[in-house]
Amino acid sequence: VQLQACGGGWVQPGGSLRLSCTASGFTLDDYAIGWFRRAPGKEREWVSCVGNRDITTYYTDFVNGRFTISRDNAKNTAYLQMSGLKPEDSAVYYCAAGYEGRGSYYVCPRVPERDEADFGQWGQGTLVTVSS
Helix, strand or coil: CEEEEECCEEECCCCCEEEEEEEECCCHHHEEEEEEEECCCCCCEEEEEECCCCCCEEECCCCCCCEEEEEEHHHCEEEEEECCCCHHHCEEEEEEEEECCCCCCCCHHHHHHHCCCCCCEEECCEEEEECC
C-alpha cells in the first residue's frame, strides 16, 4: 500500500508545475485526496483536497485561484496543477488519502478543523523550489 508523489522540481516565479500522486496496492475510489506541504522550518500545512463522492474541490486561501486539484480514478492518480508559483510556495509537497467509503463521511470539508487527522495514507513528498 503506497502513494507515490512526483513532479516536483525547480521553477522560476510565475511558472507552473504539475504534481502527480499515484496509488499502488489500493484503489483511490473510496478515498479523498489531499495535498499538503512543508516549507523549511515550518509545520506541514494543508493545500488542497478533493473528495471521492463529493467532487467539490477545496483550497486553502493562499493557493486559491492558482492551484487546481483533480483526480483520475481510472489511473488511480490525483494531480495538483500549480500555476503562478511564488517563492513562498517552495516546499516539500505531500499527497495523502483519507478513507470515505460509501458512507456519509466527507473528509475534505473537515480539513480546516481536523487537518491531517483523516488522512491515513501518505506519499513520500516531492520537492518544489521556486526561485529566480
